[in-house]
Amino acid sequence: MSPRERLVVIGGDAAGMSAAAQARRRRSVDELEIVAFERGAYTSYSACGLPYLVSGQIDDVDALVARSPATHRAMGIDVRTGSQVVALDLDARTVTVRGADAEVVEPFDGLVIATGAVPARPPLPGIDADGVFGIQTLGDGIALRDAAQRASERRAVVVGGGYIGLEMAEAMHQRGFAVTVIDAGPQPLAGLDPDMGAIVARAMRSIGIELLTDTRVDAIETDATGRARGVVAAGEQHAADIVVLGIGVHPNVELARAAGVRIGDAGGVATDDHMATSAPGVWAAGDCVETRHRITGRSVFVPLGTHANKQGRVAGINATGGDAAFPGVIGTAVTKICAYEIGRTGLSEREARAAGFDFAAARIDSTARAGYYPGATPITIKVVAERGTGRLLGAQIIGQEGAVKRIDVLATAIWAGMTADELSQIDLGYAPPFAPVWDGALVAARKVAALV
């Protein structure tokens, strides 16, 4: 090892730069050189914020950038933007970096892989036409926003009814577009059970969004200039001057795979709970890794900013001789579409079944305030618990105006290994502006406790 070691980070997203920042905090510039290679022009931006850039709720692109390359450089992190790592040699301990002009080979002692995810792009006719947008990078978001501002027909088709699909549908709806969401499955948000998915479908339609389920997109139609002018799905034409692809992302693991780093069952870079990969001195974090689901014990791919930040922090600590662990996930996710908020945590009935659990589920209707208090909007809560033990396995919530963060109570209870009966007793906050005297979470827990 050289007297001054060198930590290389591949990828300037939140995971990579969290790792770099944490490493910098723990090691002086004299001890450790830190170089981060980012393909694009931006670092540490919130990909989760892109829908709100597109909708116009956020004007300033810089607002999505937690720390710019210049900020990182001022912290002593040598960020090199426009620098794509195209090869990784674990024996030579080098990366090959393609810049604007040339490829250079750069050495490393320690390495953090944070190559993120790539949006799924099905091989459809017309998929690469102008007017078809994936949403993964800040550049994607800016391009879509600008196109939306210019669009004359103001008709959008969103392909995919998952989280990003719904958020993009909201964004285009708020832009004043007529929006059609097309999903190949029977409901939006496949992470919800059908009964809860049906509520989301109703909510979307009540907003004026056209929702087509069990419908496959056959092709993107283009005009004479090669611009998208619509989508053909199940044989029907849907006019659109903007087509947004919201069909999910894959972990970007090609570089790691080619170098011989182990890829796991869920398709992401495999790591232990210290974010160490199969290669000595190589850590990985963020949307390129898979992680452990704490309830099933299985590997899952959950690309989400909150995990990316935590994992990056852990990788940065361990890459500098520290000892930190990422404890895995329980699949908590929240989103909204206009006034409707949707959250889930743990296992749905479908997931519990697939994981081999014997379980019961209960669904209740409650309100976000005391029933008599003005603005007591409805909340529907579903809870899944294991038969025999009574252990909480999962929960789903649909509500309005701020209601969805109540999923965190259920996430915390599930994380703690509580039973449904234990949850039903907790001393939660009560006052009429905030909850009925029997909080919905307690009622749902009591209902499922009686079944297990």
Add this chain to the structure above:
Amino acid sequence: MSPRERLVVIGGDAAGMSAAAQARRRRSVDELEIVAFERGAYTSYSACGLPYLVSGQIDDVDALVARSPATHRAMGIDVRTGSQVVALDLDARTVTVRGADAEVVEPFDGLVIATGAVPARPPLPGIDADGVFGIQTLGDGIALRDAAQRASERRAVVVGGGYIGLEMAEAMHQRGFAVTVIDAGPQPLAGLDPDMGAIVARAMRSIGIELLTDTRVDAIETDATGRARGVVAAGEQHAADIVVLGIGVHPNVELARAAGVRIGDAGGVATDDHMATSAPGVWAAGDCVETRHRITGRSVFVPLGTHANKQGRVAGINATGGDAAFPGVIGTAVTKICAYEIGRTGLSEREARAAGFDFAAARIDSTARAGYYPGATPITIKVVAERGTGRLLGAQIIGQEGAVKRIDVLATAIWAGMTADELSQIDLGYAPPFAPVWDGALVAARKVAALV
């Protein structure tokens, strides 16, 4: 025992009627007669909703009544309103009930005491003048609302800066009154630590509410007709045509005490976790009882609708041969004053010190949404944890617009016995409209984890 047993409930509040309803659910009318004696005219009303009746946010008095006497009667519960129980004879197993015309002696086999609480009424000159209002019963709320509608000066003094004091200050402020809150202590909401109390004080003043701390009320001033026209406090006159007493309540235990039922250290009827009193066949529930604080193990008096309902349910189950337990409280409480929301759970620093814990505390500033998302209002979170074990002891939150129910995550973690480090890792819901990528609860937990 007679072939048909008789369960008597003293008090028609939420606790008493929850007990009656639960007993009715478990025993047929042929098996068990259930008689509930209520001094006033209403049953099962939400005392917590009174401030919103006074403010005018709730128009309809009936909206606060979960179940009317007629509804209870239709369920097979013999509710007798206008019936005050004035004596209890545990040997004869009778209660003496004073009605409109006469006193009658009524027998019971089982008994549930749900006599509620009585507002503190300090022996000040003028305390009984017209225009001075306590807030405990639905009748109190109606009287104050009607007086507020008639008042010409529209100046209110609220005596006491606790939960009810703040809620009444909000109500009078929303009615368009100039409001002064006078508290004998150094801050509003004594359940918060001074640093958090100071934030509440600033918030109140920013709304335009005058707040006087460390100030004792000497007298209520009255005019020639005997009506209140102001308050004298620390030698200064504060004009008011409405004076609201918000200085807390005492458990109403005189009947129980006189009958020889054991009263506990916190001044409430003492019960075990089955809500059984020291007298065989006699249960108690609601604002007249004291309960166990799960963290300190000590007896506490926490009059709150959510506990009253749970305790009533437990009493009703056990009074009919069932087996249910009330697990105690951790002191969770939430309130709001105009746009500001305040919550607490577990132990404050002050309470942790009094209970003999060695602890550390950390306070952080976060936002209710991603910082870049419109409407990302501030949230301040304070967490207290035990040194050595790292166990979470308590938390306090101040925020805006729906933020305060996030205290429930901390309540759930504390209830589960989690450490600060464990809490800092939980997979909480993340999306920009709902939280920063590092949720404030996680940040606060991590900060305090580093100190313990």
